[in-house]
Amino acid sequence: MATVTVPRATASPPRGDRRGARRLTRTAGFGLGLAMTWFSLLVLIPLAAVVVKAAGGGWTTFQSVLTDPGTLVTLRFTILTAVGVTLLNAVMGTLIAWLLVRDAFPGKRILDLVIDIPFAMPTIVAGLVLLALYGHEGPLGIDVSGTKLGVVLAIAFVTLPFVVRAVQPVLASLETDVEEAAASLGASRWTTLRRIILPSLLPAITAGASLSFARAISEYGSVVLISMNARGVEVMSTETYRYIEGGDTAAAAAVAVLLLVIALVTIIVLDVLQRRAARRG
């Protein structure tokens, strides 16, 4: 299976496991210094610059950007889209994982491959692909560019694999005896599903869904061709980009900080979930 950027939601032990860890030697200390220098120059200092820039304009810039009616519309649309698409993924992703693990039908390998398509595509190509069918030159004669539906499609496309790839291994490792026991005790299929299977899948679904949410909030490439900067269908990333191009880096930084906070919270939630799942065994 070509797993791409989906982390094993519950399979791998959390990082920083104590086993075999020891104190730094001189060489390792030097390596750590070098790695941290590069990491700082590449990631930490630039991210700090965003925060400083956002704070530097004083609370007022931050406040004026975030209370700007246009930004509020964008913010609401971005979050609603992300929540909606994530719920859609939670349902569809679980169903797809179910088919991949428990069902047998010809063409299953193809289904497995199709799930990887969104990861194999650069984001800008994902947008282009959707416009090829649903754009103004498409064979269907409908045009989703500049519409909310178009943005939802783009984000659903790029986040498709997250829940599938998170649930698939967990479902595969689930023993069927408990289900069979439940069935033999007279539980209906629905009861078995609700009482036995869904609870054990829930951590994996949540993990996949939070990844999908984080991606949906921050998505840019697949949306840019479709939203065409039309008013009301902008997402936070395209708005940030508009501010950057307009030279208003303070406003861009304010929106960026918001995006970063959401990203960080998602990572922490995911880490906590993973640790809890690992502890439960």
Next chain:
Amino acid sequence: MADASSATRTSPRRRTSAGAWVVRAIVAVYLFLLVLWPTAVLFRGAFADGLGTITAAIADPDVVHALVLTGQTAVLAVAINLVFGLGVSLLLVRYDFFGKRVLSWLIDLPLSASPVVVGLALLLVYSPVYGWFGPGLREAGIEVAFAMPGIVMATCFVSLPLVVREVVPVLTELGDDQEQAARSLGAGGWQTFRRITLPGIRWALVYGLVLSLARSLGEFGAVKVVSGHVIGQTATATVAVESAYQNNNTEQAYAIAVLLVLATVLCLVVVAILHTRDAREKG
């Protein structure tokens, strides 16, 4: 793709129920409308007149420039990620130091940071006009933003965690008994690494690298912001796709897109093959 979990665990089921048919139908319609049909239309458009669209695109020097720039950037970014990813993985798994847990969180941040935010962050530090270090670097004759180094940095940023994510679990699972044994028998640090550690993690390392190559080839948002996206100079292949589409040159956009997808698919096929081989070696 030859995943044991999906292939062999199909439990002996009772005859397919009505519910299963409904699920199959829903999934089939959903994936057809969302993924398969659109992808097919793009490919049909790109190959409508055989290889004509693609050869026409390659005849354009700006397109060639964009493709070459993307290739160079990807190779450099992958090389940097190899050194950094390997080093950080070893540190995270084998050593204890202050702030380890925080580092392990921060490493993942690039995966969920919006590409536009990544671009903005780099500009705020390396822009020759208003960046923290940019003006100083420019005086020293080093252009970072709006030039190749900036593009490489943006690409490194977004693909940074991929190697670490692959290598860390394998390294943890491996344990360090063998390494300690080697060391107690008098092997030096480098010898232990080359003879014991590296063979144990080589497949994980290779997956990480191929995944980071695929990600590097496809990066768009961060590169677009940092590069200033000047066609024929700092535009990468993905940026060229966007500008071709916006200039109503849909065919050229399709052609570059298809080339990018094929390159990425090639990467993922390599990963799949390695995965199978790895599983066979372990099994």
